[in-house]
Amino acid sequence: MRIAVAKEIEVCERRVALIPDIVARLVKQGVEVLVETGAGERAFFSDAAYEAAGAKVISDTTQLWGEADILLKVSPPQEREDGRSEIDLLKEGSVLISFLNPLGNPSVAQRLAERKVTAMSMEMIPRTTRAQSMDALSSQASIAGYKAVLIGAAALPKYFPMLTTAAGTIAPAKVFIMGAGVAGLQAIATARRLGAIVEAFDIRPAVKEEVQSLGAKFVEVKLEEETTAAGGYAKEISEASKQRTQEVVAEHVKNADVVITTAQVPGRKAPVLVTEEMVAQMKPGSVIVDIAAEQGGNCACTDPGKDIVWNGITIIGPINLPSSMPVHASQLYSKNLSSLMQLLIKDKALNVNFADDIVDAACVTHGGEIRNQRVKDALQALSGVAS
Known part of the structure; x- marks a missing residue:
């Protein structure tokens, strides 16, 4: 099981998906963690800190995305300066966990479905007592x-x-x-x-x-x-x-x-x-x-x-x-992701269990299809406007 942490390429994004403390906990659980070079730099977490936590720091973006079973991000996938889309870097069958804005920009969900990626949107985490530790919208809104x-x-x-x-x-x-x-x-x-x-x-x-x-x-x-x-x-x-x-x-x-x-x-x-x-x-x-x-x-x-x-x-x-407060924003978001991954990883293997209400609500795409009806409706409305 390989979890990869991508470096954010959006200009105004300084947060990082996992901080070294959370990486160390995952490594102790037997999970291999890959971190893109400079991923935590703008949040003041050095590559050396990730290496000390047990992560492997990788400079090749294509390699990192291609080897990830679970790819963790903050912002939705972007178009890169070299003309490639981050979505195209994901391997088929992998899992992407990030803010995706699936209701505001459902075309991203459509492209993830076409790539056969299982996409978990942090905006779609249900607001329930059991899901509080995973509620990234709330943790970031507080900041x-x-x-x-x-x-x-x-x-x-x-x-x-x-x-x-x-x-x-x-x-x-x-x-x-x-x-x-x-x-x-x-x-x-x-x-x-x-x-x-x-x-x-x-x-x-x-x-x-x-x-x-x-x-x-x-x-x-x-x-x-x-x-x-x-x-x-x-x-x-x-x-x-x-x-x-x-x-x-x-x-x-x-x-x-x-x-x-x-x-x-x-x-x-x-x-x-x-x-x-x-x-x-x-x-x-x-x-x-x-x-x-x-x-x-x-x-x-x-x-x-x-x-x-x-x-x-x-x-x-x-x-x-x-x-604008990347240290604590990353710390809270990292904890949100860590809590969600506890539901997705069982015995060091990926287990996307749709019988779990949190997983079911957060999962936007799976098996080449968009699963969430609200996202389907948003995509249909977008298609209607475009036509």
Whole structure:
């Protein structure tokens, strides 16, 4: 059984799929681990550290991918500078475990199926108690929520905490967090630790107690429709409900010094929660940090990957926030992968058991076919648009 760790080639990706500590545990279990030269370099894990952990460091990318029974990555397979696709480097019958964005880019799943690769998508891990240790979306979202607050605090031309000085009293900053999932809850906790007054909004009323337990005020909007999808994620709501939501949150956006938006719907464009009209009502010097920028943004003024100033308001649309903290992001992701592989490796051999609900949910392609119905639907919708 050979597990290979690929070097990420996406420009903004600094994470690595396995850190040396996890490699050492796998080696002790009798698994052979191959690591591509420089795979951990941008996350500050040296080739020497991997060798000390028992891994074999390989400089030949084609060899590494071709020998892997299980290939581990962070980002979805990319097109290489030499014109080859990483998918074409995988041997038939091998297993790829990575973030794959199968609902947003189902064509990748189609190509993996054609290559007869068993692809496990980390986005598709079910949100259940048993799968918590494998839930990479949550582990990485927590980092994004934390970092978003630090970015907002650095950009705000004010203090976050209340200060009493000889020169007078400084009022605390007001932070409004939109979306109380994992990223939002971590943002609440971080902003509160920095001394801000925090309000939070989410269309799911069930998160009210979690928000309040962290010391924030919950802004509630009563809607007539169901707002929670399978797995506890927020569900896309009707246009009427979106309008009602915007009317309620507008006043809170107006009064905030920092707004952090985190609302995302898997496989869909991020809902617009902050309109241009809302931004126009904010105080000069206020800041918006839009975590959902990669999916189009929750703010109508967001420019993904850029910091802009719009009518005196700084709007930040960061891309891949977890990658900006590669040491701990890699540590958490590595643990997620390790936990998943415990289900896939039995007696040092690969065992893809679809009777296991986690394996069944996470497996996107197998045996030359796309297994997941949601991915099939997304691919069909993409084909319809293309035609």
